[in-house]
Structure formats: structure tokens, C-alpha cells
Amino acid sequence: GGIITQTPKFLIGQEGQKLTLKCQQNFNHDTMYWYRQDSGKGLRLIYYSITENDLQKGDLSEGYDASREKKSSFSLTVTSAQKNEMAVFLCASSHWGSSAETLYFGSGTRLTVL
Amino acid sequence: DAKTTQPDSMESTEGETVHLPCSHATISGNEYIYWYRQVPLQGPEYVTHGLQQNTTNSMAFLAIASDRKSSTLILTHVSLRDAAVYHCILRGNSGGSNAKLTFGKGTKLSVKS
Numbered sequence: 200g201g202i203i204t205q206t207p208k209f210l211i212g213q214e215g216q217k218l219t220l221k222c223q224q225n226f227n228h229d230t231m232y233w234y235r236q237d238s239g240k241g242l243r244l245i246y247y248s249i250t251e252n253d254l255q256k257g258d259l260s261e262g263y264d265a266s267r268e269k270k271s272s273f274s275l276t277v278t279s280a281q282k283n284e285m286a287v288f289l290c291a292s293s294h295w296g297s298s299a300e301t302l303y304f305g306s307g308t309r310l311t312v313l
Numbered sequence: 314d315a316k317t318t319q320p321d322s323m324e325s326t327e328g329e330t331v332h333l334p335c336s337h338a339t340i341s342g343n344e345y346i347y348w349y350r351q352v353p354l355q356g357p358e359y360v361t362h363g364l365q366q367n368t369t370n371s372m373a374f375l376a377i378a379s380d381r382k383s384s385t386l387i388l389t390h391v392s393l394r395d396a397a398v399y400h401c402i403l404r405g406n407s408g409g410s411n412a413k414l415t416f417g418k419g420t421k422l423s424v425k426s
Contacts, residue, residue, distance in 0.1 A: 203356075241400075241416035242357075289356045301347075304356030 201226035203305035205290050210310045214282040220275045220308045222290030231273035232291040232302065235259055242289065248273055277310070284312040316340070317401045322421040325391050333386040333420050335401030345404050346377060346384050349416070350397040357400065357416070360386065388422075396424040 203224045212218045224231065230249050234242040234257075244257030246265035254265055264276040273290060287309050291302040318336040325331045337346065345364050349357040361368055361375045363384070368375045374387040388395055400419040 236416075239418065241418060291356070301359050301362065302357075303359065306355050 201228075201303070203290055203292060203303055205288075205305035205308050207308060208306070210308055212277070212280040212310065212312050214280060214312060216277075216280045216312075218277040218280055218310070220277075220288050220290075220310075222273045222275070222305060223271055224290075224292040224303075224305075225271065226292055226303060227270070228292035228294055228303075229270070230293050231267065232293075233257075233263075233265060233273065233275045234289045234291065236287045236289055236307070238285070245275065245288075280310075280312040282312055284310065286310055316403050317417060319399075319401055319417065319420045321418065322423065324423045324425065325395075326425045327392055328390055331388045331391050331395075331422065333388070333399050333401075333422065334383065335385070336383050337401070337403055338382045340381050340403055341405075343405050346375070346381075347402050347404055348373070348375065348386050349400045349402065351400065351419070352397045358397075360399070362404075391422075391424050393424050393426060396422055398422070 206221045232247040233245040235245055236242050243259045245259045245263050246257055247255050248267040251267055251270045262278055264278055266274045287307045289307050290305045293302045316337060345362050347362040348360040350360050351357045360372050361370055363375045363377050367377055376385045398419040398421050400416050402416055
């Protein structure tokens with residue numbers, strides 16, 4: 200078994216601030232993902248990475264940057280936090296190219312912007 | 314645009330068997346049916362998946378209609394720990410489009426003691 204660790208669990212920022220969220224996985228998975236979940240809504244894909252140093256934009260990439268520093272870690276940066284923004288950011292990982300990719304999720308980073 | 318349709322909520326009592334329905338009338342041939350569940354303050358947890366045949370594991374039984382346009386997740390002997398939002402989603406078998414995992418609102422399952 201493995202685990203996905205997201206840090207921090209809770210993040211409070213100021214409007215206009217640049218904020219970085221981190222994710223580590225020990226599954227040895229190739230692919231990692233960042234999703235955003237707003238209250239009562241489904242998940243929306245921000246960025247994903249098929250392998251180390253790869254980056255692919257999702258549907259919600261505007262306002263975010265991402266970095267796949269190594270196979271086990273994937274960071275997400277909110278380039279300019281929006282006032283009153285509240286959301287949960289979920290990191291996930293999976294094996295790339297398998298016939299049925301199962302995604303494993305971390306427990307999330309909860310962002311509040313004052 | 315959601316590719317699956319689920320009831321917003323369902324209720325059950327501990328020890329009962331629960332049938333959670335999902336409609337996916339426009340499913341394509343290479344799409345798998347995945348089920349995840351999510352409890353507050355946690356990320357989604359994988360439950361099961363299938364392509365065409367019914368599948369079973371320690372968590373649930375997945376019944377897939379012969380035309381694949383609907384499926385039912387069956388939870389036996391539910392406990393309070395099974396209370397969660399259950400998401401039914403479709404995924405292709407590989408490629409970048411897989412990453413665009415479309416989670417809708419899911420079905421909120423409540424379990425009474």
C-alpha cells in the first residue's frame with residue numbers, strides 16, 4: 200500500500216498572495232494530478248503530470264502554476280489568491296497507461312483567502 | 314455536461330443492503346465505470362470499477378446492465394462507516410483525457426443506527 204501526503208492541511212492566505220501547496224506520494228506512480236473541489240460541487244482538473252518534468256493543463260489551469268520536481272512530488276501554486284476564495288485542493292496519483300487507472304487521492308488542502 | 318446521473322441522496326439503516334443507481338446512457342465502448350466515495354475532510358476513496366461484467370470486492374458489488382447504460386453499486390450490511398457521498402464516473406482506458414475525471418455531486422448516503 201501507499202499514501203499521498205498533502206501539505207499543509209489548512210492554508211489561510213491574503214488577497215493577491217502567492218500560495219504553494221505540496222503533494223508527495225510513495226506509490227511509485229507515474230501520473231499525478233491536482234483537482235479543485237468547491238463546496239457541494241464536483242472535482243475540476245487544474246493540472247496533471249504524466250511523468251517527472253511533464254506538465255499538462257486541465258480545465259482550470261488559469262491562475263495556477265504547477266511543478267513536478269521529481270516522480271514522487273507535485274506542487275501547485277496559486278499565483279494570486281482571490282479575496283473570499285474557499286476551496287479544497289486534492290492531489291491524486293495513478294499508474295500511467297494501465298488498462299484501468301485507479302486514482303488514489305490525498306486528504307486535501309483547505310484554502311481560505313481573507 | 315455530466316455523463317452520469319445519480320440520485321442526490323438515499324437513506325439506509327445499519328445492517329441493510331443498499332442499491333445505489335447510476336445512469337450513463339451515452340457511455341462509449343472503452344469507458345470504465347468507476348465508483349468512489351468521499352466523507353467530509355477526506356479525498357475520494359476508490360470503491361470499485363468495471364467494464365462489462367459484474368465485479369465484487371471487499372467493499373461492494375457492482376452490477377452493470379447488459380447494455381452498459383446503467384450500473385448499480387450494492388453495499389451489503391451497511392454500517393455507519395459507509396455513510397458518504399458516492400460518485401459514479403466514467404473513464405477511458407488510457408490517454409490524457411483520462412485525467413479529466415468528471416465528478417458530479419454524487420449520491421449522499423445516510424445510514425441510521
